[in-house]
Amino acid sequence: MKNIMILGLVALLTVPLSFAQELTGEDIVQKVNDLMNVQTAYGKAKMTIVTTSGQKRTFIYESWSKNKGEKNLVRYLEPRRVKDQAVLMLNNADDIWMYFPRTQRVRKLATHAKKQKMQGSDFSYEDMGSGDAFITDYTPERLKDEKIEGYDCYTVELTRKPDSDMSYSRLIMWVIKENFVPVVIDYYHEDDPSLQEKRLIQSDIRIIDDLPTAMKVVMLNKNDNTQTEMELLEVKYNIQLDDSIFTERSLKK
């Protein structure tokens, strides 16, 4: 009886191990994508930009997303300068509209605008709302597992597909084995795959609505020597969000 229990325990221990060994780059990225793109989400975040001269700029915004990140709405709450400015991204950010409350004008932006920095931060709009781009725009390849930021991680290299217009030629992603949170992502230059542009580090991982969530994200810009820190102040998953939230009518509210 005891032996059976031990065998059972060993079996339980070895199943994840053998399962992990069998995981391909595609499997890992799919799990990351599933984790990152929940059906619906609401968040309130504080974004702090540290400029080259060491000055800080702080923004607070709310965001809503639906259909696993296919629809996104971001509305700024602070500072006063940008209060009520809002960005609507549909079709995995292939369609972008920006609302300027001072002129009450909505401007449709082309996808090249995704390359622009979000409020001067080290995040581009593409970094913020590209839906399942990890799967659709990149080809993954699993590399040797590594320990990074104190976590045992899978390492996956994602190489941009030839027909993709994403801004990065390749990404290297370190994914925590335990929960599939991509704890570190390195972003490489659009035309030079050997030139690293940015590094994203996620930390303070907590379980929110049964999902592991990094409450703090830092994007380090290697070129400009700047960094942007994003702190989640509030987050809710799988909430009821009507499609009418992701319309021009809602953008202007």
Added chain:
Amino acid sequence: MKRGIILLVFPLLFSSFLLAQDKVEIFGYFESQLMGAEVKGEFLQLYSNKLRVDLKSSFSEKITFAANFDYITYHGKTQWNILDFLAPKVVSEVPQGMESFYVLPFSDRHFLDNAYIKIAFKHFDLTVGKQQISLGTGYVWNPTDVFNVKDYLDPTYEQPGHNAIRLDIPLGTSYTLTTLYSPDENWQDSAKMLQFKGRISHFDYSFIAIEKVWRFHDYTQFDMDSMNFLELPEKRQLFGVSTAGELLGLGVWAEYAYNKMASTKDFYELVLGTDYTFDFQTYVMIEYYRNTLGKTDFKEYNLNDWMRMMAMEQKAISQDQVYVFIQHPATDLLNIGISSIYSISDNSFALVPTLSYSLSDNVDIFAYFNLNFGQEGKLFAKNMGNGGMIRARIYF
């Protein structure tokens, strides 16, 4: 003076009333601005201070009240003689003894710019009161917008409010029908608008019809009754279409308006624009504008053309123009740019280098120079005065 005190006290009392309500927000900005221009060898300055106070109160999730009061003071050269900027041939059209009327005054002002209530019903939004009306997809010019004329030196500056009743009816998530009524003395003279907006693939488009009385003036005749230049009101019916989307990776937009005039010749306006952001963050925009009300030969520009353009009664006096804008983030806080506007019809152009700097979270500095390179009599003639502007804005 008494009127000024009343105007100042009213918003304070009104804001106190609103403060008594829940969820009232008070915000706005203070803006200090110095403008200068070289005119006839002398550098003249106009200094202005503007305080904008915004109030926003949500009485419920469905009812919102918003308003803003503007207080503006002017200092320095507050009386600009328009004739100083015009060619002698144009000035010679000024009737004898009327020279003193061609002065652009900058007087201290305080006014209720916007004040409206917006009610979100289940199937439509109703907005009643003085509100901004922003129409069209163009950046510098908006052929379908008969309510506003943008300043090409500062095209994103906020536009004044217009008294109107507006109904926005969403039809699904991709279509909207908008009707607007802007009352005048009677139904005939009031502005009416009907707009249908939609989306096909990655393109937004809209169809628009507007009827509005256009209040031109004849700047060669003075009306003693109104103590102003003679008004020549004329009914204008506009039928327009606009679109914005993406083509071959470029942002593209177009706007067209055919204007059917009651007594003068019909005309059309057209805007075609494109933009792109390079990987190194440089942003480039080009916009072409045609207005068949404008002229193709600068020798035909007359006093009325110039005055109507300066009074923002008409958008252009030359028929074809191109606007080019390039901007690059020099640092994470400083954006530098240059815009150029070229009048194809008379072969003159202006260069406008710009910079904007974020001094802190809520303080911006914006500056531009305005350099004209055309011969006398043309749209961007050197004698229009080279100059510039610097503006600091503090948001609260």
